[in-house]
Amino acid sequence: MDVIIEAFPDILQAFWLNIRLALYSGVLALVLGTLLAAFRVSPVPLLRLIGTVWVNTIRNTPLTLVITFMLFGLSYQLGVTFSDTISENVFWLAVVGLGVYTAAFVCEVLRAGINTVDVGQSEAARSLGFTFTQNLRLVILPQAFRAVIAPLGSTFIALIKNTTIAVVIGVTTAEGINESSGLMRTLIEFNGDQTILIFAVFALGFVIITLPIGLLTSWAAKRLGGVR
Amino acid sequence: MELRGVQKWYGDLHVLQDIDLSVAQGEVVVVIGPSGSGKSTLCRTINRLEPVDEGTILIDGAPLPQEGKALARHRADVGMVFQSFNLFAHKTILDNVTLGPIKVRKMAKADAEKRAHELLDRVGVGHQAAKYPAQLSGGQQQRVAIARSLAMDPKVMLFDEPTSALDPEMIKEVLDVMVDLAERGMTMIVVTHEMGFARTAANRVVFMADGRIVESADPESFFTNPQSDRARDFLGKILKH
Numbered sequence: 529m530d531v532i533i534e535a536f537p538d539i540l541q542a543f544w545l546n547i548r549l550a551l552y553s554g555v556l557a558l559v560l561g562t563l564l565a566a567f568r569v570s571p572v573p574l575l576r577l578i579g580t581v582w583v584n585t586i587r588n589t590p591l592t593l594v595i596t597f598m599l600f601g602l603s604y605q606l607g608v609t610f611s612d613t614i615s616e617n618v619f620w621l622a623v624v625g626l627g628v629y630t631a632a633f634v635c636e637v638l639r640a641g642i643n644t645v646d647v648g649q650s651e652a653a654r655s656l657g658f659t660f661t662q663n664l665r666l667v668i669l670p671q672a673f674r675a676v677i678a679p680l681g682s683t684f685i686a687l688i689k690n691t692t693i694a695v696v697i698g699v700t701t702a703e704g705i706n707e708s709s710g711l712m713r714t715l716i717e718f719n720g721d722q723t724i725l726i727f728a729v730f731a732l733g734f735v736i737i738t739l740p741i742g743l744l745t746s747w748a749a750k751r752l753g754g755v756r
Numbered sequence: 757m758e759l760r761g762v763q764k765w766y767g768d769l770h771v772l773q774d775i776d777l778s779v780a781q782g783e784v785v786v787v788i789g790p791s792g793s794g795k796s797t798l799c800r801t802i803n804r805l806e807p808v809d810e811g812t813i814l815i816d817g818a819p820l821p822q823e824g825k826a827l828a829r830h831r832a833d834v835g836m837v838f839q840s841f842n843l844f845a846h847k848t849i850l851d852n853v854t855l856g857p858i859k860v861r862k863m864a865k866a867d868a869e870k871r872a873h874e875l876l877d878r879v880g881v882g883h884q885a886a887k888y889p890a891q892l893s894g895g896q897q898q899r900v901a902i903a904r905s906l907a908m909d910p911k912v913m914l915f916d917e918p919t920s921a922l923d924p925e926m927i928k929e930v931l932d933v934m935v936d937l938a939e940r941g942m943t944m945i946v947v948t949h950e951m952g953f954a955r956t957a958a959n960r961v962v963f964m965a966d967g968r969i970v971e972s973a974d975p976e977s978f979f980t981n982p983q984s985d986r987a988r989d990f991l992g993k994i995l996k997h
């Protein structure tokens with residue numbers, strides 16, 4: 529137990545790092561995923577192709593590979609950097625990797641949502657003279673989002689858990705704080721006899737973060753999903 | 757408004773065969789015919805929700821644009837009322853009526869709302885403005901749908917079986933609004949089997965069967981003295997009800 533109490537401030541900071549990773553990449557995934565979904569239902573064949581290729585490539589690539597590519601491919605080989613501080617740079621590379629990866633899933637969830645929206649809604653919008661973009665933005669997507677709040681919540685929960693993969697490319701804060709799975713590994717390394725306890729504490733940490741999201745999104749899905 | 761030699765196929769199915777139809781300003785044309793004869797498709801091509809394969813459709817003498825902004829503008833000038841109302845489910849009644857004018861016509865919000873309230877009052881659902889479509893009866897929803905179309909100041913209005921999805925007691929409230937519109941000089945194409953409406957409001961009845969216009973006559977002569985066997989047969993069937 530002493531291990532935990534002693535490391536508690538570090539543990540909190542480690543989880544905070546995971547939460548920040550999840551927040552930034554979550555926003556990125558939502559924006560990119562929505563854009564991709566728009567591409568996939570667009571009347572322009574080239575945009576549909578881009579959407580399809582992106583989604584199918586990313587969904588069939590292991591996340592570890594995507595994250596590793598961010599550091600070695602994007603950063604080292606192509607020279608894309610987000611910050612002069614190494615730890616900051618690695619943090620943002622992880623955000624982009626997680627965002628790009630999760631966007632493919634957001635896109636597919638949203639596309640399923642778009643399919644639940646009655647075609648009459650879109651026909652009414654078109655007959656009023658809405659352009660494709662207006663139709664999507666004002667009529668279809670707002671209803672599609674309502675229909676998929678719960679699965680979007682699950683996607684976001686998966687993203688929070690996936691932030692631990694960022695350890696692969698060594699995400700640390702400027703002060704040298706590990707993200708949670710990295711910290712867990714370090715703690716276990718030095719306190720091998722307490723492995724189960726340490727593991728349980730970190731698992732509990734994730735439950736504490738993800739459970740409210742699950743509850744909140746199912747509640748919101750019930751409330752908003754009804755208004756259709 | 758005019759259709760010249762319009763042809764449309766769905767695969768092998770020739771849904772619209774050589775359609776010629778012209779509708780003068782302020783004229784009310786009722787389209788009737790058996791199910792599957794192409795009435796909905798006709799409406800949808802006039803609003804360009806469906807493209808035609810051959811022929812031209814002219815509104816105010818100008819042909820329908822093929823795509824993009826010009827097409828959207830054209831659709832804004834042609835109102836369409838659907839059998840299933842299709843009100844925007846996530847918007848209030850007021851927002852349903854103001855969305856088009858604000859986003860398409862770039863009208864100021866206050867002006868759009870003022871006009872929307874007038875139109876909603878006119879169709880008799882003014883006190884429901886803050887509700888959502890699902891909270892209204894079918895008849896009320898259809899009247900809102902008419903107000904939504906009217907808010908765009910359309911040159912022509914298309915009605916595709918506007919009362920077919922309604923309970924009998926609600927049909928009249930919708931037809932009354934449509935009769936009123938006709939009396940105010942709106943150019944209308946109405947697909948309906950409501951003969952009462954055709955007799956009071958229509959200038960002309962067009963009878964369609966198998967993708968063709970088989971007969972076109974004033975309502976009185978059409979209902980009392982149809983020329984074709986198809987029309988006689990069809991009228992015999994619906995009059996039994």
Ligand SMILES: Nc1ncnc2c1ncn2[C@@H]1O[C@H](COP(=O)(O)OP(=O)(O)O)[C@@H](O)[C@H]1O
Pocket residue numbers: 766769771789790791792793794795796797798
């Ligand atoms: N999108 C479509 N694809 C293929 N066939 C269609 C489509 N829409 C309608 N049809 C067919 O075209 C014919 C005419 O349909 P429609 O215009 O809806 O007739 P009506 O409104 O007179 O009942 C029908 O046989 C129908 O099955």
Ligand SMILES: [Mg+2]
Pocket residue numbers: 795796797916917
């Ligand atoms: Mg029909």
